[in-house]
Amino acid sequence: MAMVLPNHASATGGGKPTRPGAVAPAAKRGLVAQILDTRASGILLVIALLLLWEATARFGWVQSQNWPPFSAVMVALYRNILSGELLAVIGQTLWVTLRGYLLGCGLGIVIGFAIAMWRMARLTLEPTIDIMRTIPTTAVIPPLIFVFGLGDPLKIFAVAFAVVFPMALSTASGAGAIDPIYTQVARTFGLPRSYVLRRVYFPAALPFIMAGLRTSLGLALIVTVVSEMIAGNSGIGFYLFQTQYAMRVTDMYAAIILLTIVAYLINRLFLTWEGRVIHWARTREAT
Numbered sequence: 001m002a003m004v005l006p007n008h009a010s011a012t013g014g015g016k017p018t019r020p021g022a023v024a025p026a027a028k029r030g031l032v033a034q035i036l037d038t039r040a041s042g043i044l045l046v047i048a049l050l051l052l053w054e055a056t057a058r059f060g061w062v063q064s065q066n067w068p069p070f071s072a073v074m075v076a077l078y079r080n081i082l083s084g085e086l087l088a089v090i091g092q093t094l095w096v097t098l099r100g101y102l103l104g105c106g107l108g109i110v111i112g113f114a115i116a117m118w119r120m121a122r123l124t125l126e127p128t129i130d131i132m133r134t135i136p137t138t139a140v141i142p143p144l145i146f147v148f149g150l151g152d153p154l155k156i157f158a159v160a161f162a163v164v165f166p167m168a169l170s171t172a173s174g175a176g177a178i179d180p181i182y183t184q185v186a187r188t189f190g191l192p193r194s195y196v197l198r199r200v201y202f203p204a205a206l207p208f209i210m211a212g213l214r215t216s217l218g219l220a221l222i223v224t225v226v227s228e229m230i231a232g233n234s235g236i237g238f239y240l241f242q243t244q245y246a247m248r249v250t251d252m253y254a255a256i257i258l259l260t261i262v263a264y265l266i267n268r269l270f271l272t273w274e275g276r277v278i279h280w281a282r283t284r285e286a287t
Contacts, residue, residue: 068250077254086239086258093224093235094262096152100159101220105213108164112171112209113201117193125168133165137223141230155227155235162223163216170215174208175201210274217270221263 050070056062057069080086111129114121137158148154178200186196228237236255243252 066249068253072250073253073257076250077257080251080254081258086236086255089234089236089239089255090258090262093221093228093237093259096155096228096235097159097220097224099152100156100224101163101217103156104160104163104220105167105216107160108167108212108216109171109209111164111168112173113175113197113205115168115172116175116205117197117201122172129165129168133169137162138226138230141227145231150231150233154231155224158227159220159223163220166216166219167209167212170208170212171205174205177208178204207278210278214267214270214274217266218263221266225259 054070057067058071077086111125115125116122140161141154141158144154144157148157182200183196186200224235225237225240228235229241232238232241236259240252240255243249243255
């Protein structure tokens with residue numbers, strides 16, 4: 001008996017046979033979709049924007065002396081880092097940011113727990129917080145010049161003023177969301193308030209505190225740079241102000257690039273630390 005071999009085209013659903021090594025359109029679309037679903041898509045977008053920057057300046061698409069090529073900015077960045085000029089000013093900015101950030105966040109956490117745990121504190125502090133947190137920090141800087149002068153104390157106070165209220169509200173939201181049954185059990189057993197704060201309120205509020213710390217971190221750096229521009233005599237904000245007026249355009253953009261890189265690295269480091277501190281909360285959300 002003769003065996004009938006199936007037609008290759010009909011066996012594959014009809015149409016032209018697929019050549020060896022050829023990639024189906026669906027597979028190509030799948031590869032693109034996989035790239036877009038990863039962090040590589042963000043990196044590719046940044047590279048594309050930087051190439052566009054280089055092209056607009058290099059080929060004269062943007063006719064301006066204040067728009068140098070990206071390659072020239074990177075040369076200036078490399079030169080100023082080697083000379084130590086940029087490292088000095090970014091170090092001054094980060095030192096001010098750290099002190100104001102720790103002061104404001106620490107005070108905000110204390111206020112937040114006080115609001116959540118004591119009714120009198122809530123009734124006393126909430127109206128003041130609602131009023132003060134609506135005031136832009138930049139509006140507070142000029143009057144502060146008369147009090148602190150043009151130095152680090154002014155910038156530290158401005159940073160603390162900017163972050164204290166978000167931290168207080170984040171902490172109060174987390175501590176206030178505790179199931180009342182836990183606090184009732186603590187009262188029943190006569191546990192001291194300090195123990196309840198450490199074992200009940202703090203673990204419950206910790207994810208909210210970490211969210212507030214991350215938000216306040218970026219805010220603190222922004223306020224520091226703005227303060228240095230308005231009333232500073234040091235730091236990268238003051239450096240940007242100087243290079244702008246001196247028409248050192250490439251140096252100005254190089255400082256902005258460095259500030260962007262440093263801010264991104266700080267955020268990534270904070271996310272890594274946050275993942276280790278509250279890994280239990282993320283595991284519970286995943287389950």
